[in-house]
Amino acid sequence: xxxxxxxxxxxxxxxxxxxxxxxxxxxxxxxxxxxxxxxxxxxxxxxxxxxxxxxxxxxxxxxxxxxxxxxxxxxxxxxxxxxxxxxxxxxxxxxxxxxxxxxxxxxxxxxxxxxxxxxxxxxxxxxxxxxxxxxxxxxxxxxxxxxxxxxxxxxxxxxxxxxxxxxxxxxxxxxxxxxxxxxxxxxxxxxxxxxxxxxxxxxxxxxxxxxxxxxxxxxxxxxxxxxxxxxxxxxxxxxxxxxxxxxxxxxxxxxxxxxxxxxxxxxxxxxxxxxxxxxxxxxxxxxxxxxxxxxxxxxxxxxxxxxxxxxxxxxxxxxxxxxxxxxxxxxxxxxxxxxxxxxxxxxxxxxxxxxxxxxxxxxxxxxxxxxxxxxxxxxxxxxxxxxxxxxxxxxxxxxxxxxxxxxxxxxxxxxxxxxxxxxxxxxxxxxxxxxxxxxxxxxxxxxxxxxxxxxxxxxxxxxxxxxxxxxxxxxxxxxxx
Numbered sequence: 335x336x337x338x339x340x341x342x343x344x345x346x347x348x349x350x351x352x353x354x355x356x357x358x359x360x361x362x363x364x365x366x367x368x369x370x371x372x373x374x375x376x377x378x379x380x381x382x383x384x385x386x387x388x389x390x391x392x393x394x395x396x397x398x399x400x401x402x403x404x405x406x407x408x409x410x411x412x413x414x415x416x417x418x419x420x421x422x423x424x425x426x427x428x429x430x431x432x433x434x435x436x437x438x439x440x441x442x443x444x445x446x447x448x449x450x451x452x453x454x455x456x457x458x459x460x461x462x463x464x465x466x467x468x469x470x471x472x473x474x475x476x477x478x479x480x481x482x483x484x485x486x487x488x489x490x491x492x493x494x495x496x497x498x499x500x501x502x503x504x505x506x507x508x509x510x511x512x513x514x515x516x517x518x519x520x521x522x523x524x525x526x527x528x529x530x531x532x533x534x535x536x537x538x539x540x541x542x543x544x545x546x547x548x549x550x551x552x553x554x555x556x557x558x559x560x561x562x563x564x565x566x567x568x569x570x571x572x573x574x575x576x577x578x579x580x581x582x583x584x585x586x587x588x589x590x591x592x593x594x595x596x597x598x599x600x601x602x603x604x605x606x607x608x609x610x611x612x613x614x615x616x617x618x619x620x621x622x623x624x625x626x627x628x629x630x631x632x633x634x635x636x637x638x639x640x641x642x643x644x645x646x647x648x649x650x651x652x653x654x655x656x657x658x659x660x661x662x663x664x665x666x667x668x669x670x671x672x673x674x675x676x677x678x679x680x681x682x683x684x685x686x687x688x689x690x691x692x693x694x695x696x697x698x699x700x701x702x703x704x705x706x707x708x709x710x711x712x713x714x715x716x717x718x719x720x721x722x723x724x725x726x727x728x729x730x731x732x733x734x735x736x737x738x739x740x741x742x743x744x745x746x747x748x749x750x751x752x753x754x755x756x757x758x759x760x761x762x763x764x765x766x767x768x769x770x771x772x773x774x775x776x777x778x779x780x781x782x783x784x785x786x787x788x789x790x791x792x793x794x795x796x797x798x799x800x801x802x803x804x805x806x807x808x809x810x811x812x813x814x815x
Contacts, residue, residue, distance in 0.1 A: 457482030523548030600635030
């Protein structure tokens, strides 16, 4: 029998009706678990950003500037930003006038918001802006061209330790981008991560995540995961397996039984995340599978969770888990955890792993083609070999030491189909691979080989917005070039 088996052979007569319903759109992986996952995904409160309009000295940009018209134009864009982001609410809307003392009254209003977005409608608004900055909230000043001269002072504030970002641009789209970035800190404070390792996470380590980022780590034993796995309805697992098989270009090594087992594990992970109101899960998959403490590899399940806008992360790698959460909250894109390798002869970094999302532009985006393979390191289980989009800008990042984001950018040049290393590979052209190789980790990474090796790849160039995030949160950014 050929090792390349088609979908019809996999589906079989017993699953034919479910497959037909799936293809007709009458049944999907969400509806089959609706009763068990009614609160999926966990709903978070809206992020509240206080909007302030600063009315300074008349004369620049012109003496008869229509302040009301300026505010109305900005309000229209903010309403559209709320609609697009879905979980950001702009509150307030004060027009604070020069020398009017209004700014000092804002402090109480800012107490319960997540950030401040200020607009200088005209010039010399320093007296209004400084009391806002003094409130200590992450603050953005949008200064479109010709609106005033205050940018020359505000641009220096981050160097003085102020959580202030200056947007000096005519692109109103940057308002939407920065509002999305401002979601990260409040979202992390509402985040729970399921950690499944060879024993619970040390209490001191879990406390560190809570103290520094607000993230709560919930340690779950692999026995609980296995118990939930055994309780998963077999028909649900079959239907979930059909989802993977129907959408695959082909299936190579895994049997249908292996794909069903992986699908069953996905439903078990999802059930635990739902019960614990968690947004992410990370498992010591290699270690637990090798010691026969897992019934299957979680590779397919992690891929599906990442496609859904949540986080499934390999190898109990908390740094990569947090990196994926940060980018997901800020940009709505999943990450690809990788074991990078270098080819300095072509200025290429190749990112390889056996887990990849198929919707790298986000849950509403297109699906990358994929083949179902086994896990290459031991030729067991089921995993995906995903073909990624060439010509796409990418960002490679990693949160390390809970205070620094290592980051680099490049362009995706291909998905090498090589029977070496992990199944999915993303070749990326970088500016100077030799320099990046010599500077790997920037001499600051603590921990074991996973912390030193792994990086996370995202579609899109997010360098500047990550720098903005660092300014607003107190994180550091180091370019790994």
